[in-house]
Amino acid sequence: MESPFKMSLALFLIIILAAVLSYALFPYINYFFGAFILFAIFRPLYVFLREKQKFRKGTAALTSIVVSIIIVLIPLYFLLSIIVGETQTLLEDSYSMRLFAQMVDDFFSQYLSRFDLPYATIQAEVEGRVLEFASEAVNFVSKFILDSIQGLGRQVVGFTVMYFLLYYLFTSEEGLMKTLHAVIPFNDENTGILLGEFGKIVHSVLISSGIIAIFQGGILTLAFLVFGVGGAFLWGFIAALLSFLPIVGATFVWVPAAIVQLFQHDYLAGIGIIGAGIIISSVDNLLRPFIQEKVGALHPFHSLLGIIIGVSLFGLIGIVIGTLLLSYFILTVKMFSEEYLSGKARREEGSDTAGIESKSSDEEKRANEE
16 A cells, blocks of 8 residues: 555656646746757757767867857847837838828828718728827837846846757767657657657758748848838848748738839839849749758648747747647657557457467367367
8 A cells, every 4th residue: 555655646746846847947948949949950060070070079069059159049139139120110200100191091082082982981990090000019019129128037048048958969869869769658660750850840941941031031121121111121031931831921021012112102112122022932933842852841731830839839939849749749649540559459350360260279179089
């Protein structure tokens, strides 16, 4: 009686401690995922330093971490700083808002006044909606900036945790793989597939789609800068994010931007943005199949559903995590069916066959004795 009781108590304590730790670490979950993503991206560099350059584990890991900071963290920091500044400037620019309101007024007066419609009511409603949206957007950006400043301490802790974990992943990969193989409740082949799926998703989403996103966002940013459109980096960043969504892409940015410029009678900028959009779409159709052939591709519905799930739960990093979780769910259901349900059916079938063979053998023995 004492041994089962102690075992139950031990399990209860483990569950309680796991729940407390999970609750305490949940605010930093994105940083944990970030460490694993950086590990998948920069592992080839670490292996190269270890095997080709004969670096020690610690030296190779630190070098890989420094390279990741230079390539990923520092450019991202400066890009987000520019984007936040552009967003605040655009939303607080009263002249731009008055100009947009005048464009709406001109549109209604030139086109809708020809029809028998409540022109004044519709105009007032649209302008009210526009001003309401602008006010909410300003409040959102102000809150975002304030939260970022207030959360600076947590971000420092989060990045520290992320890079400590990344160092551990580099230097203790073999032990971690053994632990995962022992913990994951599938055979070695399926466990290897699950572990390999992480690298596949990261490379497919971040490298394949990431290259395309950088290309689309970069071209659009350059076009906006050339033609003097405000918020060039902001809209380029939004276009890059939208390019991760199948079918949607940067079209949702450059088409409205071109229309706005044409409404403002800036025909050179409007035609120039349309030209940039055509280049983006044309090269995307050529570049995407080539990159996906080299790196790997996911089904469009898989990508779309994974991104929707991930972004709603984890923010921007959910572009990768959501797709990964969906892929893991599909794989684990398939593996469970193959290993346990199909395996159980085969065992039962084998047991029935053995029983029939045993019965036939007994009957033959009795016949021979007679």
